Amino acid sequence: MIVVENVLSPEVLSEATKALAELRWEDGRKTAGATARRVKQNQQADLTSRTGTKVRDMLLDTVKRHPVVEAYARPLKFAPPLISRTGAGDTYGLHIDNPVMGKGDARLRTDLSFTLFLSPPEAYEGGELEIETVFRTESVKLPAGSMVIYPSTELHRVAPVISGERYVFVSWIQSAIRDAAQRAILFDIANLKVGLARAFPAGSAELLTLAKTEANLIRMWADA
Ligand SMILES: O=C(O)CCC(=O)C(=O)O
Numbered sequence: 175m176i177v178v179e180n181v182l183s184p185e186v187l188s189e190a191t192k193a194l195a196e197l198r199w200e201d202g203r204k205t206a207g208a209t210a211r212r213v214k215q216n217q218q219a220d221l222t223s224r225t226g227t228k229v230r231d232m233l234l235d236t237v238k239r240h241p242v243v244e245a246y247a248r249p250l251k252f253a254p255p256l257i258s259r260t261g262a263g264d265t266y267g268l269h270i271d272n273p274v275m276g277k278g279d280a281r282l283r284t285d286l287s288f289t290l291f292l293s294p295p296e297a298y299e300g301g302e303l304e305i306e307t308v309f310r311t312e313s314v315k316l317p318a319g320s321m322v323i324y325p326s327t328e329l330h331r332v333a334p335v336i337s338g339e340r341y342v343f344v345s346w347i348q349s350a351i352r353d354a355a356q357r358a359i360l361f362d363i364a365n366l367k368v369g370l371a372r373a374f375p376a377g378s379a380e381l382l383t384l385a386k387t388e389a390n391l392i393r394m395w396a397d398a
């Protein structure tokens with residue numbers, strides 16, 4: 175699991191916030207899988223409108239371009255994102271995300287789930303994203319514009335919102351590196367590259383060997 179801070183610039187965040195007011199909202203159960211439907215009680219934006227499509231593409235492009243998202247998740251495919259609104263009294267009970275989403279070319283395996291927070295934490299009480307890991311339950315409530323990426327293999331819920339409104343942008347990633355342990359090794363190497371680039375000159379044998387190791391591990395492990 176990783177928190178990526180300030181994924182959205184203040185300009186993109188303010189444009190997204192403005193768009194939220196223009197979106198049409200429908201029952202969140204429409205997009206839930208069979209088991210999640212029972213516990214899902216929120217609203218979801220209709221993203222087929224002009225404003226909806228625009229804000230969806232703007233947010234997804236920003237997420238896709240982020241270097242930490244790329245290094246951590248190694249995305250191969252993204253599921254169609256959702257923008258959801260959880261108001262006072264609403265919640266999304268404990269569930270597991272669908273393992274496979276979409277049809278045909280859009281079909282993907284969900285390796286990672288993410289939530290990009292669009293509301294500042296002061297805008298609502300409750301509404302933490304709670305992820306049940308083996309050792310503990312992680313409770314996540316982030317500043318607007320920051321996101322959490324977590325393994326889709328974990329049960330999770332959105333705690334009831336007590337007051338205010340919680341807006342988030344949510345999607346799923348099929349990673350080119352299916353195995354989480356292999357993904358973690360590649361993330362370490364990506365971070366090491368950044369650190370060592372400060373200590374060694376560009377084109378040095380050390381940096382070239384590290385680049386070679388990274389490239390060859392990706393060649394060994396990547397789906398495509
Ligand atoms: O709202 C969130 O933070 C997570 C939503 C969620 O779990 C889902 O849409 O499957």
Ligand SMILES: [Fe+2]
Pocket residue numbers: 269270271287330
């Ligand atoms: Fe979920």
